[in-house]
Amino acid sequence: MTATTQQQTGTTVMTNVEAVRTTLHDALVRDDRVLIMGEDVGARGNVFLITKGFLEEFGPERIVDTPLAEASIVGVAIGMAMEGLRPIAEIQFADFIYPAFNQIVGEAAKTRYRSNGDYTCPMVIRTPYGGGVRGALSHSVSIEALFYHVPGLTILAPSTPADIKGLLNAAIECPDPVLFLEHKKTYRSVKGEVPGGYYTIPIGKADVKKAGTDVTVVSYGYNAHQALDAANRLESDGVSVEVIDLRSIRPMDKTTILDSVRKTRKLLIIHEDNKFGGIGAEISAMVAEEALFDLDAPVRRLAGPDVPAMGYALPLEEEFLISTDEMVQAMRDMAKF
C-alpha cells in the first residue's frame, strides 16, 4: 500500500466490507457535500449492510433511498455533481448497471469534455461485482471491460481493505466521475490492516504485492489474492513470481507493469472477466507495443471463459472461475518456458 497523505493513528484490522463502510462513514462526517443514494441504502443499510446505521446517524437527506430505477440514480447524481455536491451513488449489483449505461457513458464521462470544463461531474458510482458467491447469471458479472474503453471515466477495483480506504477517498476527492468496483467475494473473506486517519492512494498506481524475478503476474480483485497465494506456494519450489495488483483499471499503470516485465521477461495476466476483449487485452497490447523484444515467452491471459456468465449450479460456477491451482500451474508453465 502506497499511502500519500497519511496521518497515521495506528492501524486496525478489518474486512473489505468494513473498509468500504468506515471510509464512507468518515466521508459523510468530513464533508457535507457528500451524500449516499441508491436502492435500499437507508433502513436496510444496503444489501451487504455497508450503510447500516447511516440513516439514523445522517438522516434521510444524506442517505437517500431512491426509486427502483438505475438510470435516474446515476443521472440525478450527475446533476447533483454538476451543481456542486459530491454524491456517491450505489448500484445494488453490478449486473444492474446496464440501465444506467447511457448516464455513465453518454453523460457523466462526457460532461467536462463537452462543456470544455464549464461543468464537471465529481461523483462516485460504487457497485459490487464478481462471482464465487452463488449469485448465478445475474448477480456475478464483471463489468470493467464494458467501461474501461470510455475516455472521461476512472475505474478503480482495489482488493484489500487498506487499498479500498485509500482509493475510495481518492475517488471521493476526484473532480471527475469514478466507477468504484468492489469484488463481492472479497467483502468478508479478505481481512487486513488499515491505517488510521485520512489518506488517499494515487489513482492509476498499481501495487506490487509480492516481488519476484521469474514471471510477472498482473491481476486485480479476488484473483489478486489467489495469485498471491499461488505465488507463495511456488516459492518453496524455487519459482519466483512477481504479483502486481492493478487496483486502478482506467487509468492503468504502465510503469509498474513494464518495469516488472522487463525484469522477469514473462507476463501472465489473470482476470475473472471473460477473456475476449477483457482488460487483459489492452495490457498485452501495451506490452507488445512497448516491450516486445523484452519478452521470453508469449504473453498469456488466464481469464474467464467467453460465455455470458457463471451458472447457479456449483459445478458451473467452479468451472467458470479460475482456481488457485490453475494459477499455480500457469505460473509454473510460464516459469519453465
Place this chain on the structure above:
Amino acid sequence: MTATTQQQTGTTVMTNVEAVRTTLHDALVRDDRVLIMGEDVGARGNVFLITKGFLEEFGPERIVDTPLAEASIVGVAIGMAMEGLRPIAEIQFADFIYPAFNQIVGEAAKTRYRSNGDYTCPMVIRTPYGGGVRGALSHSVSIEALFYHVPGLTILAPSTPADIKGLLNAAIECPDPVLFLEHKKTYRSVKGEVPGGYYTIPIGKADVKKAGTDVTVVSYGYNAHQALDAANRLESDGVSVEVIDLRSIRPMDKTTILDSVRKTRKLLIIHEDNKFGGIGAEISAMVAEEALFDLDAPVRRLAGPDVPAMGYALPLEEEFLISTDEMVQAMRDMAKF
C-alpha cells in the same frame, strides 16, 4: 468478397447506402417474418433515406415507426424474436444506442444462454456509426468496443456494398442477435460492384482486400478504404502491404490474421475508435499469445485518440480522424523496422 450461396444474375454498381437499402428490401420481400422498426423509418424513410418508399410498399405493420425510446425499440424486437419473428431494429445513430445497452447486453445476448436454448433471439440491430461527416460529439462515435466483449452477441462492420449485402443477409439469417454497424462516411462515398441474387458471407470471416508481403494491416469500416489507398500508394515505392478488412468484429477471424502475420512478420492495426481498450487490443493480444516469435516488429495500433469524441469544429474532427497520409507513414515505418 467471399460469396457462399450465390445465384449470380449479373452485378450492379451501387453505394453502401444503396446496398443496405436493397438488401433490406429483398429481405422484406423474401420473408414475411422480417419487419423493420425504429425512429423515423416510416414516412421519412430513415434519416439517410435507407427505407424510403418501404412504408408505401410494405405498410405500417412491417415498417414500424416507434416512439422515441431506444430501450423499447430493442426490447420489443427481442420479444418479437423470441416469438418467432425476425425483426430488424434501427438505432438512428450509434450514439443513441446507450439507452438500449441493457436490452442488448443484459437481455438479447443472454436469451439463449440463460434459457439453455429454450428461447432464442434472432434479430438484427442496425446502426450508423463513425465520423468524418461533421457529426460532432454525439453523431460520430464508434461503439464496437463497448459491445465486442459481450458473449452471445455478433458484431458485423462491413465496408463495401458487396460485403454489406452478404453480411446483412447472413445477419438476418443468423439465429442469434447481431449488431450491424454501418460507417456513415462510407454511405455515399463508397461505391462498388454487387452480385445479383441472394447470397450470404460467412460471419466471422475477414477478407484480404489486397495481398502483400512486408506488413499486415488489419482494419475495418471507412479506415479499411483508406488503408487500401495507402497500401496502393506504397506499391510504387516497393513497399508491399497486405490489407485485411475484418468485416466481422465478434467473432473475429484468427486464421486470416495469423496466416498474414506469419508471412509479413509485422502487424499494424488501424481503427477510428479510441485506442485504449479498442478492438485492436484484443487483436494484438491474440497475436502476442499465438505468434509472438513470428513478429519482427512491435505490434502497432494506429487508432483514435483517447478523448470522448471528435468535435464539431473541422480542425477537431480532422485531428481525431486518421488521415491516409498518417497510414502511409505508419506502413512505411513498419516496413522499414
Place this chain on the structure above:
Amino acid sequence: MPKTTATRGRELDRAGLSDEQLVAMLRNMLLQRQLDNRGFQLNRQGKIPFALGSEGHEAVQAGAAMAFKRGADVLVPYYRDLGLALGVGMTAFEILSSLFARVTDRSMGRQFPNHYTNHDLGVLSISSIIAGHCTHAVGVAAAFKYRREAGRAVLCATGEGATSQGEWHESVNYAAVHALPIVFLVENNEWAISTPQEMQMKVANVADKAPAYGLPGAVCDGFSPIAAFIAVHEALERARGGGGPSIVEAKCYRFLSHSTDDDDRTYRSRETIEEHRKLDPVPRFEQVLIEAGVIDEARARQLKQDVLRETNDATDAAEAQPYPTTESLYTNVVAGDYRPWQEFES
C-alpha cells in the same frame, strides 16, 4: 354470471368459475405455500444457497393464472410468480430442479431459482433485471397482432417497484400506441426489498398511472383469487378481442423477507406483518370454499396432504438428479460451436 353451489353455506360470487376451477385455485395456493416453505427450509438446511417466496401473493397469482388461456396466451412472469408458473402448468419438480440447480432445470442450472422458462407452456424466459422483461412481453404481443392471431394475449407481471423503471414506462407506452393485446399485472405488495411504496411513487395506486398512457387501469383485491381472476380475466378478454392493453393492480403483501438473503426486521415492524397475516389469503380462501360448500373439511385436509406429498416427491426426485456437467457451461452461447476467435481452413 355467478352460479351458486347447491349445497350448504354462504353464497359465493364465483365469477363463472366451476367447482373444479375453484378447487384448482385453492390447490395452487396451497402448493405455493408448501413450495415456499420447502425452499426456505432447504436453504436453512444448507442444501440450497438461495430461495425467494411468493407468500402473500398466492391469491392474485392463482386467480390470474386461472384467467390465462393455455395454448394461446403467453406468460411473462417475474421472479415472485411461483403461483402463475404453477397455474399455467409448470410442475413442482421443475421448481425443485431449479432450486437444486439440477440437470432437469430448464435453464440447466444456470439461472437463479424463480427465473422461469417454459417455451412449451408459453412461459417466456426472464432475466433478473427488473422490468427488462416488460419490453419483451410487448414484443410478443406485437407478434400476435402482426400475425393477426386474434384470441391470444400476453400476461406480463411485475411488482410495484418495477413500475419506477424507465423500461416499464416505455413498454406500457409502446403497447398503448400500438394497441397491443397485453395485460400488465402489477402485484403491489407494498415493498421493494426495503423500499416502501411511498418512496417509489407519489400515487396511491399503480393503476393511477394507466390514464397517462391512455389505458384503463383496475385495482383488485390481491388477497382474493376470485377478485384477481375477475380483473385479469376481463383485461385479458379485452386484449384478446382487440381492445388493447390495460393495467391491473392487485393489492397484496409480502409476508416473508425479500429472499433468504434479506432480513426484513431491519426495515419493518413485526406488528404490521402480524396485522397483514390476519388476512392471510390461503386459509381465508380455504374457509370461503368450505363455507360455500365447494369443499368440506376433509377435502381441505386431503388437498393439503396432496400438495405436501407432491412437494416431498418433487424434492426427492429433483435432489436425486445430477448437477449439470461442467461442459454444459460452454453450450448454447449462440447456435452451434461458439468461439469469439474463429479458425477456418486456410
Place this chain on the structure above:
Amino acid sequence: MPKTTATRGRELDRAGLSDEQLVAMLRNMLLQRQLDNRGFQLNRQGKIPFALGSEGHEAVQAGAAMAFKRGADVLVPYYRDLGLALGVGMTAFEILSSLFARVTDRSMGRQFPNHYTNHDLGVLSISSIIAGHCTHAVGVAAAFKYRREAGRAVLCATGEGATSQGEWHESVNYAAVHALPIVFLVENNEWAISTPQEMQMKVANVADKAPAYGLPGAVCDGFSPIAAFIAVHEALERARGGGGPSIVEAKCYRFLSHSTDDDDRTYRSRETIEEHRKLDPVPRFEQVLIEAGVIDEARARQLKQDVLRETNDATDAAEAQPYPTTESLYTNVVAGDYRPWQEFES
C-alpha cells in the same frame, strides 16, 4: 394582477408584466427568428454544416424565459431552446460562435450548435441524447433542496417526443417522490422529426401524464408568450416555494424541417404548415403589443432593425474568430493531464 396600458388600443391581459418585459419578450422572439434565418442561410451558403431552428417555439420560449429568475434558477434546456437561452442572458455572439464552431464557443467548438452551456448564467451543459438531461435537472433541484436553498427552482425543457423515453419517466417520478423544486416544460410541436404525436403517445396532452406521478399538469398556448409566462411562472413559483414539481405543456408547432439535415416534405403536407403559419406567434405578438399600445409601428420596425444588426454584428464577429486549435482536442477530458496509460517515476 394585470394592469392596463393607459394609451390607445385593446385591453391586454399582461399578467403583471411591465411594458419593458413585454417588449423584451417580443425582442427575444424577433431575435430568435432572425438567428434561425441566419443559421439556415449560413448552411445554404455552405459556411456551416448544420443548423436547427426554433421557429414556432418563439412564444413559449420567450414567455418561459421571462419566468426564469436570473441568479437563482437553473435552466436545463434542450437543443430547440434558442429563445430560452437568449432569454436567460446568452448572447447572439455565443450562438453564432457555436454555429461557426469558433474558439469563442463555450464548448470550444466541440458540440453541435444548439447544445448550450453557460455555468455563469445557470444554463446546464446538455448532450444530444434525448431526455438524458432530465435526470440532471432533477439532480440540480435535489441539490437546491439538500442545501435548503428556498427560492430557487429548475426549469427543464424537452419536446413531446422526449416524454416517451424511460429517462423522462424516471426523472419526473424521482422529482415527484422527493418533492423537488423543478418544472418540466414540454414544448409540444406535434412532431418528433417525422413522428407525429399520435405515434408517440395515446394521450391528447402530455400534461395528461402528470397525474400518474401525483403532480399537477398544465396546458398552455405555446403561441402566446404571455400564456406561457403565466403557466411557467406559476409552476416555478410553486417549486420555489416548496410546493414541488409540475409539468407544463405548451402547444406550439415546428414550422421548419427538424434541422438542415431533414426534409419535412417527405412526411407532412405544405397545407398543414401553411395553416399553422397563419397563427405565427411572432407577427401575432407584435400586433398584440401594437394594438395594446405598448409599442407603435415605428418601435416595431426599430426592434426588427435592432435584432438584424445584432445578428449581423454577431455573425461578423463570430466568423472572424479562429477555430479551436487541434491541441484543444486533448484537453478537459478529465482534470489535469490525461492518459489512460499512466507513467510514474519508477
